[in-house]
Amino acid sequence: MAEAAAHTAPIPMIRLAGIGRRYGTVAPVVALRGIDLEVRAGEWVAVVGASGSGKTTLLNIVGCLDRQSGGTYWFDGIDVAALSDRQRAGLRSRRIGFIFQSFHLLAHRTVLENVMLAEAYARQPRAGRADRARAALAAVDLDSRTDFLPTRLSGGERQRVAIARALLNGPDLLLCDEPTGNLDSVTTDSILELLDGLHRGGLTIITITHDAGVAVRAERQVRLADGQIVGAR
Amino acid sequence: MTVKIARRPPAQDVEPSGMWAHDLLREAVAGLFARPVRMALTVLGTMIGLAALVATLGLSRTAGNQIIARFDELAATEITVSAKPAPEGAPANELPWDGPARIARLNGVVAAGTLSNVDVGEALVAATTIRDPQRRTEFKLAVQAASPSMFTAVRAKLRTGRLPDEGHSKRAERVAVLGPNAAEQLGIAEVGRLPAISIGDEVFLVVGILDSVQRKHALSSAVIIPEGIARRLYHLPAPESVVIETKVGAASLLSRQVPTALRPDNPSGLKVAVPEQPQTLRAGVRSDLDVLFLMLGGVSLLVGAIGIANVTLVSVMERVGEIGLRRALGATRRHIAAQFLLESATMGVLGGIFGASAGMLVVVGVATYQKWTPVIDPIIPLLAPVIGGLVGVLAGAYPALRAARLEPVDALRSGT
Numbered sequence: 001m002a003e004a005a006a007h008t009a010p011i012p013m014i015r016l017a018g019i020g021r022r023y024g025t026v027a028p029v030v031a032l033r034g035i036d037l038e039v040r041a042g043e044w045v046a047v048v049g050a051s052g053s054g055k056t057t058l059l060n061i062v063g064c065l066d067r068q069s070g071g072t073y074w075f076d077g078i079d080v081a082a083l084s085d086r087q088r089a090g091l092r093s094r095r096i097g098f099i100f101q102s103f104h105l106l107a108h109r110t111v112l113e114n115v116m117l118a119e120a121y122a123r124q125p126r127a128g129r130a131d132r133a134r135a136a137l138a139a140v141d142l143d144s145r146t147d148f149l150p151t152r153l154s155g156g157e158r159q160r161v162a163i164a165r166a167l168l169n170g171p172d173l174l175l176c177d178e179p180t181g182n183l184d185s186v187t188t189d190s191i192l193e194l195l196d197g198l199h200r201g202g203l204t205i206i207t208i209t210h211d212a213g214v215a216v217r218a219e220r221q222v223r224l225a226d227g228q229i230v231g232a233r
Numbered sequence: 234m235t236v237k238i239a240r241r242p243p244a245q246d247v248e249p250s251g252m253w254a255h256d257l258l259r260e261a262v263a264g265l266f267a268r269p270v271r272m273a274l275t276v277l278g279t280m281i282g283l284a285a286l287v288a289t290l291g292l293s294r295t296a297g298n299q300i301i302a303r304f305d306e307l308a309a310t311e312i313t314v315s316a317k318p319a320p321e322g323a324p325a326n327e328l329p330w331d332g333p334a335r336i337a338r339l340n341g342v343v344a345a346g347t348l349s350n351v352d353v354g355e356a357l358v359a360a361t362t363i364r365d366p367q368r369r370t371e372f373k374l375a376v377q378a379a380s381p382s383m384f385t386a387v388r389a390k391l392r393t394g395r396l397p398d399e400g401h402s403k404r405a406e407r408v409a410v411l412g413p414n415a416a417e418q419l420g421i422a423e424v425g426r427l428p429a430i431s432i433g434d435e436v437f438l439v440v441g442i443l444d445s446v447q448r449k450h451a452l453s454s455a456v457i458i459p460e461g462i463a464r465r466l467y468h469l470p471a472p473e474s475v476v477i478e479t480k481v482g483a484a485s486l487l488s489r490q491v492p493t494a495l496r497p498d499n500p501s502g503l504k505v506a507v508p509e510q511p512q513t514l515r516a517g518v519r520s521d522l523d524v525l526f527l528m529l530g531g532v533s534l535l536v537g538a539i540g541i542a543n544v545t546l547v548s549v550m551e552r553v554g555e556i557g558l559r560r561a562l563g564a565t566r567r568h569i570a571a572q573f574l575l576e577s578a579t580m581g582v583l584g585g586i587f588g589a590s591a592g593m594l595v596v597v598g599v600a601t602y603q604k605w606t607p608v609i610d611p612i613i614p615l616l617a618p619v620i621g622g623l624v625g626v627l628a629g630a631y632p633a634l635r636a637a638r639l640e641p642v643d644a645l646r647s648g649t
Contacts, residue, residue, distance in 0.1 A: 065561060065641045078247060086565050089250035093563020100645070104558040108267035120260060121563030123251035165562075 011077040013173060013204045014039035014062060018071035021057050021227075031057040032227040035071065041172070044195075044205040046218035054227040055208040056177060062206060063096055063175045064088040076172065093122040097166030101178035103158040105150040111137065111161050112146040118168040136164040140194060156187030163194060174198065176207040180214055192217050250563040257568070261575035264552075271544060272580060278540030279584025279624060280591060283617045286530030287592025287609075293526045294608040295600050310343070311448055312477040312488055313506040314495060326502030327471035328495060330460070333382050335494050336475065341483025346383025347472035348449065351376040351463050356433025358456055360419040372418050375455040376432060378463030378472075384410075386476040387448040394424035394441030397459045401440075405461035409437040414454040416442045432456065435466055449476060534624060537584060541628035545577045549636045556636055557644030570637035574629045581625020585618035592617070 019035040022028040032054045039045050047055050060066035061073060064080060073080045075091060083091070092098075105114050115133040124132075137143050140160040150158055159179060166174060176195065180188040188211075196217060199205050207218060215221050223231035265272050316326040328347065329335065336345040357371035384396050392413065401408050409430060411421060421428045421439055428439045437458060446452045463469040475495065479487050488507045492500035549556070556569055593614055600607035 060642045063561070065645070083247055084249065086249035087247040089560070089563045089565045090248045092561060093250045094248065098561045104554065104561075104645070106267075106555060106558070109263065113263070117260075117559075118562050120256040121250050121252055121559070121568065123253060126253065126255065 010040065012038040012074075013041040013043070013076055014206070015074040016062070016071065017073075019058075019061060019068045019073060020070035021054075021061065021066070022069045030227055032061070032068070035227075035229060037222060037229065039204060039206060041204050042199075042202050043220065044199045044207070044218040046215040046221045047206065047208040047224060048210060048212070048215045048221055049224035050210060053224040055210075055224055057227075058224065059175055059177055059206065059208050062173075063098060064091050089121070093118075094169050095172045097169070097171035097174045099159065099162050099166050099174065099176040099179045101181035103150070103155075103162045103182075105158055105161055107150055109149075110146065111142065111148050111150065111153070114150065114161055115165045115168055118165045122169045124169070133164070133168060136168045137161070139167065140164045154187070155183050156190055159183065159187075159191055160194065163191075163198075167198070172204060174203055174205045176205065176209075178209055178211075179207060180209070180211065188214070250565050250568070252564075252568050257571055257575060261572050261579060264548075264572065265576050265579055268548075271548075275540055275544040276580050276584045276587065279534075279537035279581055279621055280588040282530070282534035282537030282624075283585050283588025283621055284591035284595065285533035285588075286527075286620075287589050287613055287617055288595035289526035289530045290613050291592060291596030291607065291609040292599060294610060295596060295605055298608045299603075299605045309484055310479045310481055312479060312484055312491060313474055314477065314491055315474040315504050315506070316471070317502050317504050319502065325471075326496070326499060328473070328475055328503070330472060332472060332475045332495050333380055336477055336491060337382075339487060339490055339494055341480045341487050343478040343480060344382050344385035345475055345477040346380040346386045347378075347460060347474065348380075348383050348387075348452075348476050349378045349460070349463065349469055349471075349473035351378050351458065351467050351469060353432055353467060356435075358415075358419065359431050360421055360428065372415075374415050374418070375451060376463075376467075377452060377455045377457045378460045378467075378469055379457050380460055380472075383476055386478045387446045387452060388478070389446045389452070390444040392442045392444035393422075394439070396441055397457075402459035402461035405465045406459065407435065407437045407462055408440045408459065410441040410443060410457045411439055412443050412453040412455045412457070413445065415456055418454075430456065437462075448478075534620070538624045538628040541577050541580055541584075541625055542631065544580075545573060545629045545632035546635070548576070549573060549632045552636075553639060553644045553647040556639050557641050557647065560639075560641035561645060566637040569639075570633040573633035573636045574626055577629025577632070578622045578625040581621035581623070581628070582618045583621070584625075585621025588621065589614035589617035 014037065016035050016037040019032055020030070021032040022030050035058060047058060049055050057066065061068050064075070067081070076095070080088065080091075106117070109117070112130060112133050115136055116129050119129050119132070134143060134146060137146055140163050142157060142160050142164065145153060145157060145161075150161065153161065174195075179195070180191050183191060192214060195205060195207070205218070207214065209215055221233050222229055314328065314332075316328055319325045330347070332347060333345040336342055353376050358374040358376070359371040361370060381396065381398050381402065389396075394410070396410060397408055411419065411430075416422070419430060421430075421442065424439055424441060429436050430439055431437070437456075443452070460469065460472070475491075477487065477491065484507060488505045492503040492505060496503055559569060593609060596609055597607045599605075
């Protein structure tokens, strides 16, 4: 019976209840207020809004890079506020993948080494690490660029490397911060195709963007303005 | 394209982030070699500091050893025998006048001679009989009586004239040899014109002037007269001491044989002064040198440490974006701090290895040029990388702390 109940009411991957974020104490700046949001496993949600609307702050809290000032955040049923810094880091290394607008690749390391870096903090065995990284690069069609330095890659290729790195540890959640913000339209399409494929494979994705063309690829859109959810569809 | 993603069941126990030690080391080394020129220049600072430390310590050892070696050779081949004061009522313990001849027969003796202070009372020494009220012409100088072989035993070097011989002593001739300082005081520079000096009312012909003495340095400022005249004029009862120069390594054995050779009837009545233990002397001299050079090396090392701290701090500020990325990938504050500490420690260790090598090369080079034997305490070059590593850790502590304190959100905002 319990199993049946669990199937009918699955725990959401992300559940935010009354999340707020203030910066400073004397004249606090309110970045988020009263955010209530649920994201189910396997869902692709786009968070849209103008600059300064609180999109990145929300993503940072969901990605355990920042702590909320108020409210409760459950990740896969776990109250994140109850976790230690090391456990939050553990969540980031094993269960959450990040993709950034500026790629965040280490310029002096090869493509393969950049991808392998993801396993370093997940305490994955060293044996087979290069093979796993190559497989991740093959999944984003970059297996021919393993020994390149990122400086020799195009913007789209760099973002693919970042995606391969984010996927290496088999995360449950992929957080994308303006993933196509630095890319041209053709490259943007290829990256969105890639994300679409990941979504179809069952990966939960949250994308923040102010590009409507990117947002429509998601199953659901959440609109933020002045730190509040002002619309969803 | 469809990518298959494995789903995990929800877990209440969240495993903390972790990192293998070899991964940490790899990241630190990769971080270091990402900017090889800067790293090399930073290592150079520590290297110079530690090279200075190793070189100065090595050179102090080498130079100290050289000084000691020379000193040892002189000190280790000298024995001085004198009579112990006799108990009250007992006959005086006296050295025999033929002591040098007795000792010369012993194996290992190079030269032996008697040397005695002559009590001339309040008599002053003057080079001229004319009393000039404008300048001082009379001096209170020590007067010593010596056997001819004493000059060899103290390694006296003659500047001019000659040394008294057995004949002078046997005939009790009024001749004298002046030490270099005494000659200068008396204003006598050469003996060609047969200069005379007076000791009180007694006149002596100066037959020679010494250039230097390597032993019994008091002779440099003394008037030295033959024993014969000292016995006749000043009633010298017996030689005060016998100075013996031995072959290297013979001093210890001879110091036990000499009393019996001199006074077989009462060897215990004699006192034998043997050379100071060379090891003790060496330790003393080295200690003085080491303190000086350690201070110099320490200052150099401090400069190197400041270099590491500075570069590591700059590196942290330049790599804020990288720190943010690592935190996003699961690095804890401890991982970040450990990586930067390891980077600075690695620079210190490298500086220590290269510095020790350079320092040893300097020591060997200087020693070769000076024709000395290079002496390096083996522990010093081995310790250099350890010291370098410690310096690196200390210098990197503050930058590492700053790196660890960075909030991931702020760090990511700075970009890569």
